[in-house]
Amino acid sequence: MDKKTKQKRVELFERQCRSQGVPFTVQRRAILETVLEFDNHPTAEQVHDAVTTRFPGISRTTVYRTLETLVQMGLITKACHPGSVVRYDRRIEVHHHLVCQRCEEVVDISDERLDALPVPDTSSLGFEVFDFRVQLRGICRRCRKKE
Amino acid sequence: MDKKTKQKRVELFERQCRSQGVPFTVQRRAILETVLEFDNHPTAEQVHDAVTTRFPGISRTTVYRTLETLVQMGLITKACHPGSVVRYDRRIEVHHHLVCQRCEEVVDISDERLDALPVPDTSSLGFEVFDFRVQLRGICRRCRKKE
């Protein structure tokens, strides 16, 4: 992610804070900037480790809380890994995932044909859909070699 | 899930155990049967609570281990919830999920057009894909009312 995109995301965050009456703190800014550095799907713990170099002494609790706040505000997303640890993703645009059923690794992919997915009408369920992800399940190269 | 389908799944399990030299124990049978009773996505803890009525005193550890075994054998799947608890799913056929971005509830849906998804060629990534799921992200009725 280039500098400009990152800066824009931070500015968007600041604007949303102002308009929603949410304090725009240095910690929150540092955490968002740190997540934007990851091109994969870091855990809260990994974000905490990374943000510590930028903001020494920042509390683990704050990182956990802020990540959830950022998700709620739509600035980052939660990645859907099968494992038992929550992972975050700076990517908010539509993209998709390859998930290995053996080692549970998740890799991002982009594919125009997947993006063109016909989103079904879910209004009867009361569900308003505004985004989607395709999860391709299979076995990765490494695990196939093992078997 | 009707009785016959359930029975067939158990028999399939037994056959796979025999052919793979995996002991077919009463505990494993009870756990599989219990998961098949759930029409949603139970956690290991929920499965343990439920299986206890059928098999009093069964160990929590055994439930955790067996659920993973069943996933590895392809008899059940892991559901991909955003939260930090692993959830299981008796459904092994292709189906899709509605995920509420507020309360994180996950609801199964079926849709023929989604099933007809053009699976992209991932061989260059060394990935062998044999299944996929679409995750429709949005906001559920209850959460929309709150907002």
Next chain:
DNA sequence: TACCAAATGATAATGATTGTCAAGTACAAA
């Protein structure tokens, strides 16, 4: 029936996440 490899159960250990609350800070109002 006896053997053995693998599973089970009890328990402890670990790891992730959340709850609590005193102290600090952002931001709006004066």
Next chain:
DNA sequence: TTTGTACTTGACAATCATTATCATTTGGTA
């Protein structure tokens, strides 16, 4: 600019989910 206040932060404890360990038991086969 100063002040007040609600919200956030950080330290720490508590909880919850999951995994590791190991002695004991059991399924499956010779």
